Amino acid sequence: LEDSSTRAAVRDGEDWVLLAVADLDEHLAAPASQAVATAVLADPAAARVPVAEAKLLRPLLRPGKIVCCGLNYRDHIAETGRETPEYPTLFGKFADTLTDPDADIEVAGSGEVDWEGELAVVIGSEVWQADERAAEQAIAGYTIANDVSMRDWQRRTLQWLQGKVWERTTPLGPVVVTADEIDPRGGLEISVSIGEETMQHSNTRELLFDGPALVAYTSQFTRLRPGDLILTGTPGGVGLGREPRRFLADGELLVTRIEGIGELRNRFRIAPVSGAEAGA
Amino acid sequence: LEDSSTRAAVRDGEDWVLLAVADLDEHLAAPASQAVATAVLADPAAARVPVAEAKLLRPLLRPGKIVCCGLNYRDHIAETGRETPEYPTLFGKFADTLTDPDADIEVAGSGEVDWEGELAVVIGSEVWQADERAAEQAIAGYTIANDVSMRDWQRRTLQWLQGKVWERTTPLGPVVVTADEIDPRGGLEISVSIGEETMQHSNTRELLFDGPALVAYTSQFTRLRPGDLILTGTPGGVGLGREPRRFLADGELLVTRIEGIGELRNRFRIAPVSGAEAGA
Numbered sequence: 001l002e003d004s005s006t007r008a009a010v011r012d013g014e015d016w017v018l019l020a021v022a023d024l025d026e027h028l029a030a031p032a033s034q035a036v037a038t039a040v041l042a043d044p045a046a047a048r049v050p051v052a053e054a055k056l057l058r059p060l061l062r063p064g065k066i067v068c069c070g071l072n073y074r075d076h077i078a079e080t081g082r083e084t085p086e087y088p089t090l091f092g093k094f095a096d097t098l099t100d101p102d103a104d105i106e107v108a109g110s111g112e113v114d115w116e117g118e119l120a121v122v123i124g125s126e127v128w129q130a131d132e133r134a135a136e137q138a139i140a141g142y143t144i145a146n147d148v149s150m151r152d153w154q155r156r157t158l159q160w161l162q163g164k165v166w167e168r169t170t171p172l173g174p175v176v177v178t179a180d181e182i183d184p185r186g187g188l189e190i191s192v193s194i195g196e197e198t199m200q201h202s203n204t205r206e207l208l209f210d211g212p213a214l215v216a217y218t219s220q221f222t223r224l225r226p227g228d229l230i231l232t233g234t235p236g237g238v239g240l241g242r243e244p245r246r247f248l249a250d251g252e253l254l255v256t257r258i259e260g261i262g263e264l265r266n267r268f269r270i271a272p273v274s275g276a277e278a279g280a
Numbered sequence: 281l282e283d284s285s286t287r288a289a290v291r292d293g294e295d296w297v298l299l300a301v302a303d304l305d306e307h308l309a310a311p312a313s314q315a316v317a318t319a320v321l322a323d324p325a326a327a328r329v330p331v332a333e334a335k336l337l338r339p340l341l342r343p344g345k346i347v348c349c350g351l352n353y354r355d356h357i358a359e360t361g362r363e364t365p366e367y368p369t370l371f372g373k374f375a376d377t378l379t380d381p382d383a384d385i386e387v388a389g390s391g392e393v394d395w396e397g398e399l400a401v402v403i404g405s406e407v408w409q410a411d412e413r414a415a416e417q418a419i420a421g422y423t424i425a426n427d428v429s430m431r432d433w434q435r436r437t438l439q440w441l442q443g444k445v446w447e448r449t450t451p452l453g454p455v456v457v458t459a460d461e462i463d464p465r466g467g468l469e470i471s472v473s474i475g476e477e478t479m480q481h482s483n484t485r486e487l488l489f490d491g492p493a494l495v496a497y498t499s500q501f502t503r504l505r506p507g508d509l510i511l512t513g514t515p516g517g518v519g520l521g522r523e524p525r526r527f528l529a530d531g532e533l534l535v536t537r538i539e540g541i542g543e544l545r546n547r548f549r550i551a552p553v554s555g556a557e558a559g560a
Binding site for chain 1: 365366371377388502503553
């Protein structure tokens, strides 16, 4: 908004209808969030902002947990020649790792910045030791993420974290589409392009562990809460897997699309390492 | 406190002197937190609670980031016969993973629950792309953690996260000792016992990457903020490395000590998997 504050909102045609709360984390944490959203849509006095005039931030500003899944697209597993995994490979990110759907991605200190377009699951209600049916009911909706990865740092040790949690490098958004309006299991096209060149192209029906399966699995050991986020993994076509290898170059535009949700558009920038603070 | 609220406090001999804020995260996030703590100690009107009457929770209730380091004690690396690593192996935890210094640790669904006593670093001021000297200045103090790990889940995939982030299984505390009062580099005894039997015993001077080194390294890719937490890794003597292997049994008392900080005392309990919700 003009005063630099944020507001959660529900899309209604060409308008965003503003909710009373500052962000989606707060909206989802409140009781009966779905009824509140339905009520505001029906309220003729509700404040509206035309879609063309709204500045969209990442839909979740401070998720308590971000759980990410590796190696999870059947077509990608097949092309790598690996066996189908019995369990999902999970790692974490921090809230500070997220950035906005149209933000520049600035990286200082990695020469191997790679892309991973992913479907992201937004938790809507608390879920603990759930089966897949209960897990599915706890999903508020779906959004898009790009798990931008610094491969040189990711491969320094066996654990990937240090290549995965660079500040403000995982764009998220542009919107959360509620689970009743979208069917990732039925199949949504997913793609990543650099400029006009398509790098990744697959379909969410190729997910080995889909949203409900990942929610159910994760809920066996940690309670998922409203606003928590699960990134479901990426299909083939990442830069590390290409022949020859190909990483992001300064100034390139990374576009991540999922059918029915929209697209992320992020310009990649190489930033200088902070010399003074680094003691250089 | 009696009304179930929490308060941050500074220890003064046999008293806790209460600060005006609810928890240490809030205290550290405020400007001039050290001056505020000094002032309250000198204030004869400040509220006090005798140490024997205080119920201590984990000192950080909602850290934004918890970064953990694997394989980091020289004696442990030597005993495993591995080469000295060039980079720290890092993985993450969630705020929900933490529990109180005297809390029961309840686990449902793992048969290989192991211990990892660790020195934990508490960040006191924002730090970004720092050298070790600047990193050292950003450390508010040190506390104790036990990175309790579900080995069967940890080894299901190459990434450790799913064995490391079980809800309320990492005890933290009992206090944060400020960096001016303690010298982990000079050497603090660290030990883990089950009942009377010592399982781990080493000294923090054996750390390959010490607190300032881990803060400096992590700050190259993500801004550390007041209240963020870094777990520095564990020495030899974990159950997985023993011959024969030895894991926690229902009812056992896990005691984690570091010289100059105090101890964690946590009873281990096997909990039933929630049958209804799990759809069993």
